[in-house]
Amino acid sequence: MLRIAAHCGNPWIGSRKRINPLIRRTFRTLLWLLATIGAGAAILFVVAAWRLSQGPISLAFLSPYIEDALNTDNQSFGIRLDDTILTWAGWERTLDIRAVNVRALGADGSLIATVPELSLALSARAMMRGMLTPKSIVLFRPRIRLLRERDGHFAMTFAAGEAPSGAIFDRIFVGLLAPPDPDHAIGYLAQFTIVDADLIIEDQSLETSWMAPSAQMSLRRDPLGVKGEVSFDLDVEDQKAQVTVVGDYLARDRRIDLGVDFNRVIPAVFSRLSPQFEPLRALDVPLEGTLTVSMTIDGAVEMVGFDVTGGGGQVVLPKPLPQTREVTRFDIKGRFEGEGQRLQIDNLFVDFGKKGNLYLPAPTDHRMPVRSVRANGEYLLGDGRLNLKRAV
Secondary structure, eight states: OOHHHHHHHHHTTTTHHHHHHHHHHHHHHHHHHHHHHHHHHHHHHHHHHHHHHHEEEEEEEHHHHHHHHTTOOOEEEEEEEEEEEEEOOHHHOOEEEEEEEEEEETTOEEEEEEEEEEEEEEHHHHTHHHHHHHHEEEEEEEEHHHOOOOSOOOEEEEESSSOHHHHHHHHHHHHHHHHOOOGGGGGGGGGEEEEEEEEEEETTTTTEEEEEEEEEEEEETTTTTEOOOOOOOEETTTEEEEEEEEEEEETTTTEEEEEEEEEEEEEHHHHHTOGGGGGGEEEEOEEEEEEEEEEESSSSSEEEEEEEOOSSSEEOOOESSEEEEEESSSEEEEEETTTEEEEEEEEEEEEETTEEEEEOOOTTEEEEEOOEEEEEEEEEETTTTEEEEEEE
């Protein structure tokens, strides 16, 4: 009885050598099966990537469904496309379903806008309610015009078209700004992206325009409004400057907060674009730095903060010391307050180099050695008054 109880209390005694090999064979078989499936999937993925790298695959049967998704909740224009393709979009996006030669047509058949390629992701929540509507939209290589009107308002349109196209962007922006609405298709839109756009920037107040090729833009819905990022190379008179803008639109306050990073910007180049840019002629120096901007949706600037550095150029000094001087370094930090038209300079530093000098005109008529200048103060634009607090 004692031997039986002991044996029943531990069923593995006496059978360990018989069971363990079975477990090991099962485990090895399972590993082999998983490895085979993984290797097969990897081979299929590589073959598919190679096949798609040779050219896209047509999925024309999806075109009517994509047109339906883009035309939902819209009466002022209709979307048409030539084909739908499956393409290899790189290792970050991998496979991508795109609509080709997308056109927006007015009620009279006039061409409002055209986009070479468009990609969209459908909302699963909307499909569960029987709606076919995009959650995100990506435009590839469109030509876009960003316009600042004389009254300060901004407008975005497509550059090519026979009729005004602002309604398209208005619909997208309104959809991103509005609270999510499950009863309307545009209420499911969460992100809008533009890739490699030819951007034309026009300012009616300054009566000037410039090109920004290969521009990137991304807007996404946020509980407080919309978050966005724009990056482009600004091309002005064969001078290219890199600019990145990150911003928030706060719907409740109707205010835009922006952060702007830039480099290789030469202000003097912009002075030739418009008479209002003439003061920039004084800074023929490559600059880089950061701007922070707060403005209302109507275009009224509340505050601009700046932290800028540069060197290896020339500055034109104003009266009473009018002259042009080489500078090896230029730093300026401060802010502009729109309401009081007040320019606050927290730090200004100019290095003229070891042989730097300033010419003091008649009656002094003397060239004074000056290696550098450091100062701070404020300039009141309304009164034209400079308050210099410190100068070294």
